[in-house]
Amino acid sequence: MSQKREQWGSKMGFILAAIGSAVGLGNIWRYPYLVYSNGGGAFLVPYFIAIFTAGIPLIILEYGFGHKYRGSAPLAFAKSSKKWEWLGWWPSITSFVILTYYTIILSWAMNYLYFSFSQGWGSDTNGFFFNEFLRVSSGPFDLGGMRWPIFICITILWLINWFICYRGVSGGIEKANKILLPTLFVIMVIIVVRGVTLPGATVGLNKLFTPDWSKVLDPKVWINAYGQVFYSLSLAMGILITYSSYLPSKTDINNSAFITAFANCGFELLSAIGVFAILGFMATSQGVPVDEVASQSIGLAFVVFPKVFSMMGSLGKMFGILFFTCLVFAGITSCVSLIEAFSAAVIDKTGASRKKIVSFAALGGYLISVMYATGAGLYFLDIVDAFINSYSVVVVGLGEAIVLGWFLGAHTIREHTNEVSIYRVGKWWDVMIKFVTPTILTYMLIQNIVTEIKSPYGGYPMSALLSFGWGVVALIVVIAIIASKRPWKNNELQVNTFKEVE
Numbered sequence: 001m002s003q004k005r006e007q008w009g010s011k012m013g014f015i016l017a018a019i020g021s022a023v024g025l026g027n028i029w030r031y032p033y034l035v036y037s038n039g040g041g042a043f044l045v046p047y048f049i050a051i052f053t054a055g056i057p058l059i060i061l062e063y064g065f066g067h068k069y070r071g072s073a074p075l076a077f078a079k080s081s082k083k084w085e086w087l088g089w090w091p092s093i094t095s096f097v098i099l100t101y102y103t104i105i106l107s108w109a110m111n112y113l114y115f116s117f118s119q120g121w122g123s124d125t126n127g128f129f130f131n132e133f134l135r136v137s138s139g140p141f142d143l144g145g146m147r148w149p150i151f152i153c154i155t156i157l158w159l160i161n162w163f164i165c166y167r168g169v170s171g172g173i174e175k176a177n178k179i180l181l182p183t184l185f186v187i188m189v190i191i192v193v194r195g196v197t198l199p200g201a202t203v204g205l206n207k208l209f210t211p212d213w214s215k216v217l218d219p220k221v222w223i224n225a226y227g228q229v230f231y232s233l234s235l236a237m238g239i240l241i242t243y244s245s246y247l248p249s250k251t252d253i254n255n256s257a258f259i260t261a262f263a264n265c266g267f268e269l270l271s272a273i274g275v276f277a278i279l280g281f282m283a284t285s286q287g288v289p290v291d292e293v294a295s296q297s298i299g300l301a302f303v304v305f306p307k308v309f310s311m312m313g314s315l316g317k318m319f320g321i322l323f324f325t326c327l328v329f330a331g332i333t334s335c336v337s338l339i340e341a342f343s344a345a346v347i348d349k350t351g352a353s354r355k356k357i358v359s360f361a362a363l364g365g366y367l368i369s370v371m372y373a374t375g376a377g378l379y380f381l382d383i384v385d386a387f388i389n390s391y392s393v394v395v396v397g398l399g400e401a402i403v404l405g406w407f408l409g410a411h412t413i414r415e416h417t418n419e420v421s422i423y424r425v426g427k428w429w430d431v432m433i434k435f436v437t438p439t440i441l442t443y444m445l446i447q448n449i450v451t452e453i454k455s456p457y458g459g460y461p462m463s464a465l466l467s468f469g470w471g472v473v474a475l476i477v478v479i480a481i482i483a484s485k486r487p488w489k490n491n492e493l494q495v496n497t498f499k500e501v502e
């Protein structure tokens with residue numbers, strides 16, 4: 001049975017949803033530190049080059065591919081050639097795996113949102129987070145107990161995720177993004193404006209932006225720039241392919257790609273300013289250099305920031321509430337895109353109803369998430385995330401560039417997007433897709449493998465890396481191959497592409 005493909009209510013809704021996917025934890029807690037530790041202002045050079053040579057070209061590629069073939073990643077690949085269907089399943093299943101732990105981080109943020117009202121983390125924020133809140137066990141094979149506050153919040157988060165996706169593309173995803181994203185932006189602006197007026201803010205900002213030009217010559221800095229652009233724009237996850245498959249036939253693709261990239265990049269710069277203004281304040285009030293307080297990811301959000309918020313007294317309560325709300329909102333819009341990339345793939349393949357598939361996906365994802373709510377959760381999360389980012393994303397990105405660029409022909413997608421867009425991309429785009437992106441990703445992959453062989457990730461025992469790292473990546477590939485061998489229950493595969501219809 002073929003159902004009519006759902007559509008966005010408006011192009012604005014589509015763009016907001018794509019930005020919602022892009023703007024996430026990576027913007028708030030990863031980017032600021034990345035700039036700071038990779039040459040400050042000088043980092044902007046590799047960063048913008050990465051946006052123009054890989055970020056925007058790949059968004060156009062994914063948008064164009066999803067739009068032309070009107071399908072989630074597996075359907076779009078299967079329509080272009082049945083033998084590449086597995087390459088569409090790989091990112092879709094990876095999306096599902098990411099979801100299982102992305103929600104856990106959000107559930108910590110939700111707990112901290114609650115703590116913000118009373119600043120319940122006390123004065124030793126580090127000890128509180130690891131020993132009292134997470135109660136981290138002795139190692140990845142020691143589950144420890146269930147952390148009920150985390151369990152409660154993941155239950156709430158999965159219900160929210162489920163509810164949004166259950167209601168469909170325009171009634172759920174689009175609506176949620178239209179509410180969450182502008183609110184997120186307003187909150188971030190409040191944080192930044194109040195943040196830069198704090199005493200000592202300029203110390204932090206100077207530290208953040210003062211360029212260290214020597215870093216521009218370091219290949220690692222370039223790898224970091226490309227890595228951030230990939231992660232931050234939610235590339236190679238099947239998300240953008242899926243989202244653009246819900247667009248009407250006449251819609252400006254190239255323009256949308258630029259808007260998505262610039263909006264995400266603007267939000268990144270905004271949060272970098274906010275974060276470093278606050279860090280500058282902290283360093284100044286403690287009389288220590290910024291280097292001593294600068295941090296990223298978990299350490300920034302759950303250790304350093306709670307400490308600053310406590311130092312600020314009642315103003316800190318406001319900052320805490322706003323900051324953790326930001327994390328939760330930014331995270332939910334990313335989670336929704338991950339569920340959609342996975343569910344759309346299954347819906348396309350089986351022809352089953354959205355309501356059924358989304359409910360099963362949410363229930364399955366929820367049950368797996370519960371594992372991370374134990375004392376060993378932090379270890380699982382750390383290992384799975386590292387391997388997915390080092391291998392899954394890089395290999396899928398490489399696969400997309402090679403298969404679509406060389407086998408399908410970059411020009412077919414370029415011609416398609418140019419036909420519907422006002423701004424036409426030239427042959428430079430083919431060069432980026434066929435040569436530049438694959439070269440960078442291959443280099444990245446080799447680097448990652450060499451580093452992993454030299455020093456296995458995070459000093460974990462090999463058994464843990466094999467089961468939660470290599471094992472999970474291998475399992476994703478195996479499931480992808482099996483899924484691609486199953487017959488299509490939905491006659492979507494027979495539905496023509498736009499090109500042929502016209």
Ligand code: PHE
Binds near residue numbers: 027237239335337
């Ligand atoms: N782009 C998101 C961020 O910056 C992370 C993400 C990656 C979300 C892949 C969905 C898929 O945080």
